[in-house]
Amino acid sequence: MQVAMLLIADGADFVSRRVETLCLTLTGIAGDRHAGPMRAADARTPWHKRGTAIANTRQISLLSVEECAEVARAMDIPVVQPELLGANLVLSEAPGLSLLPSATRLRFPSGATIFVTEQNAPCRFPAEKLAAAHGRPRLAALFPKAAIGRRGLVGIVECEGEVRTGDAVTYLPPRGQVTQRAALR
Numbered sequence: 001m002q003v004a005m006l007l008i009a010d011g012a013d014f015v016s017r018r019v020e021t022l023c024l025t026l027t028g029i030a031g032d033r034h035a036g037p038m039r040a041a042d043a044r045t046p047w048h049k050r051g052t053a054i055a056n057t058r059q060i061s062l063l064s065v066e067e068c069a070e071v072a073r074a075m076d077i078p079v080v081q082p083e084l085l086g087a088n089l090v091l092s093e094a095p096g097l098s099l100l101p102s103a104t105r106l107r108f109p110s111g112a113t114i115f116v117t118e119q120n121a122p123c124r125f126p127a128e129k130l131a132a133a134h135g136r137p138r139l140a141a142l143f144p145k146a147a148i149g150r151r152g153l154v155g156i157v158e159c160e161g162e163v164r165t166g167d168a169v170t171y172l173p174p175r176g177q178v179t180q181r182a183a184l185r
Contacts, residue, residue: 001097001169003108004065005090007083009033014086015129021164022088024112024157028059029088035059044121056156057117062106063087063152064097074146077134084129087152089114091169098150103174105158112161113172120154122147 007016010031028035039056041048048054068080068090082090091097104116127143 001091001094001106001171003089003163003165003167003169004092005082005087006163006165007087007090009086009088014125016083016086016088018083021162023160023162024060024114025160026157028056028157032059032088034061034086034088043123058120058154059156060088060114061086061120061152061154062089062091062097062114062116064094064150065090065092066095067098067150067152071143071147071150075130075139075142077130077136077139080130081133084133085126085152089163094169098152100153100171101174105172106155107159107170107172108161108163108167110161110163110167111159112157112163113159114155115158116153116155118154119149120151122151 006019006022008019008022008029008031009016010033014033022029027037036056038053039058041050041052041054045054063082063085068082072078072080098119100116102116102118106114122144124140127140130143131137131139
């Protein structure tokens with residue numbers, strides 16, 4: 001895997017813009033709207049009352065070039081712009097990125113490490129941005145179905161460091177995973 005694109009969402013909404021380097025800190029990307037040790041509970045965490053302060057397990061959003069192309073084909077559009085999805089890191093040579101398990105680690109040459117917390121489920125906000133960008137309102141309804149299992153991952157910064165466009169990414173699989181059946185014996 002390799003870093004194809006780096007982005008930061010430092011504007012009024014979640015839409016991100018391209019940069020050449022990102023400085024990952026233990027609270028995420030300085031200036032990014034998803035940075036911080038805490039976030040408010042929302043529709044993704046229905047077991048908590050909305051607005052409740054919870055740990056931020058969504059500091060970083062990762063996408064795959066190949067999965068973006070698959071989603072674009074499924075929606076019959078030329079391209080899915082990672083910026084409109086609020087991505088931070090877009091990786092190439094990562095066709096099954098969204099299927100990597102939680103607790104996977106992605107390490108960069110600087111030593112910066114991202115700990116994957118979960119798959120990123122498709123939602124309506126990026127769907128609406130894509131529909132508007134392509135001038136096709138019906139795309140908003142197509143995106144969630146087209147992107148399921150291909151929307152990328154979210155994670156936290158486990159080790160600080162700088163990430164650059166073109167960096168190689170080392171994949172570190174989860175260690176010692178226990179199945180639910182074994183854990184409940």
